[in-house]
Amino acid sequence: MKFKLICTILSFVLVGFLTAQNSDSYMQSANNAIQAKNFQLAVDNYTKAIDQQPGFAPAYYGRGLALSYMDKLNDAVADLSKSINLDPKYHQAYYSRGLCYNKLQKYDLAEADFSRAIDLSPNMASYYYSRGSSFYAQAKDEPAVRDYSKAIDLDPNFGLAYYGRGVMNKLAKRYDLALSDFQKYIDLNGNKDGLLKEAQRLIDDIRNDKEDK
Numbered sequence: 778m779k780f781k782l783i784c785t786i787l788s789f790v791l792v793g794f795l796t797a798q799n800s801d802s803y804m805q806s807a808n809n810a811i812q813a814k815n816f817q818l819a820v821d822n823y824t825k826a827i828d829q830q831p832g833f834a835p836a837y838y839g840r841g842l843a844l845s846y847m848d849k850l851n852d853a854v855a856d857l858s859k860s861i862n863l864d865p866k867y868h869q870a871y872y873s874r875g876l877c878y879n880k881l882q883k884y885d886l887a888e889a890d891f892s893r894a895i896d897l898s899p900n901m902a903s904y905y906y907s908r909g910s911s912f913y914a915q916a917k918d919e920p921a922v923r924d925y926s927k928a929i930d931l932d933p934n935f936g937l938a939y940y941g942r943g944v945m946n947k948l949a950k951r952y953d954l955a956l957s958d959f960q961k962y963i964d965l966n967g968n969k970d971g972l973l974k975e976a977q978r979l980i981d982d983i984r985n986d987k988e989d990k
Contacts, residue, residue, distance in 0.1 A: 803826035803829065803836075804822070804823070804826050804835070804836065804839070806818075806822040807820075807821075807822035807823045807826065807836075807839055807840075808839065810843075811839070811842065811843055811846075816843045816844075816846045816847045817843075817847070819839070820840055820843045820844060820847075823836050823837075823839045823840035823843065826839075827840070832863060833863075834859075834860040834861075834863035834864040834867055834870070835860070837857070837859040837860035838856070838857060838860040838869065838870045838873070840856045841853045841855075841857035841860065841870070841873060841877075842857075842873055844856060845873060845876065845877050845880075850881050853874075853877050854874055854877050854878070854881075857870045857873055857874040857877065861874070868893075868897035868898040868901075868904075871890045871891070871893045871894040871897070872890065872891065872894040872901075872903070872907065874890050875887040875889075875890030875894065875907060875908075875911070876907060878890060879907070879910065879911055879914070882914070884914040884915050885915070887907075887908075887911040888911040888912065888915070891905075891907050891908035891911060892908060895908065900931060901931070902928040902929075902932035902935050902938065903928070903935075905924040905928040905931065905938075906924065906937060906938045906941065908924050909921045909922075909924030909925045909928065909938070910941060912924060913941065913945065918945055918948060922942055922945045922946070922949075925939075925941045925942035925945065926942060934965055935965075936961075936962045936965035936966035936970070937962070937966070937970065939961040939962040939965065940959065940962040940966075940970075940972060940976060942954075943955045943956075943957075943958030943959040943962060943976075943979065944979070947979060947982075952986065955983055956980060956984075959976045959979055959983075960980070963977070
């Protein structure tokens with residue numbers, strides 16, 4: 778049985794922009810364009826920032842992020858890889874590249890990037906959630922449960938982590954735990970992720986299975 782899991786691309790505050798004035802202006806324009814969801818304009822301005830300062834890692838990161846929103850995933854991976862080459866401790870770039878790899882169904886590469894992001898910044902709940910989703914895609918069930926649980930420990934209001942853990946608990950026939958997780962997801966997120974009906978269906982499936990026994 779396939780379950781719908783969401784691996785969200787989160788917007789980050791890009792840091793370290795205090796460079797040459799022209800480059801900084803292009804970066805600000807690009808960041809504003811991303812906030813306005815004008816991703817092509819963002820790409821254009823990040824490119825101008827790169828032309829001004831080719832060794833500036835956040836410009837490649839920002840352009841990669843904009844390209845990922847445009848579903849130009851291979852181009853996004855190239856830019857995010859460049860930002861990592863320029864700054865090997867850029868945990869946001871590892872995370873964003875991992876999200877691209879997840880979308881490209883290169884789950885082993887996604888797992889490696891999420892793990893590196895966690896090594897560099899171990900208190901980001903979204904990093905554990907996303908690695909949990911890559912574990913799920915590779916049928917690594919118990920590591921997925923551990924990562925979803927860690928995400929919840931770090932952020933008790935992370936609704937999608939409850940949903941993901943609920944899926945894993947259902948697969949493992951830990952029905953009471955799954956019911957609790959799905960209900961917590963509904964309480965926290967309602968239908969903002971478009972998963973309300975699916976969560977309710979999974980709850981009904983569990984209750985029917987328990988009644989049959």
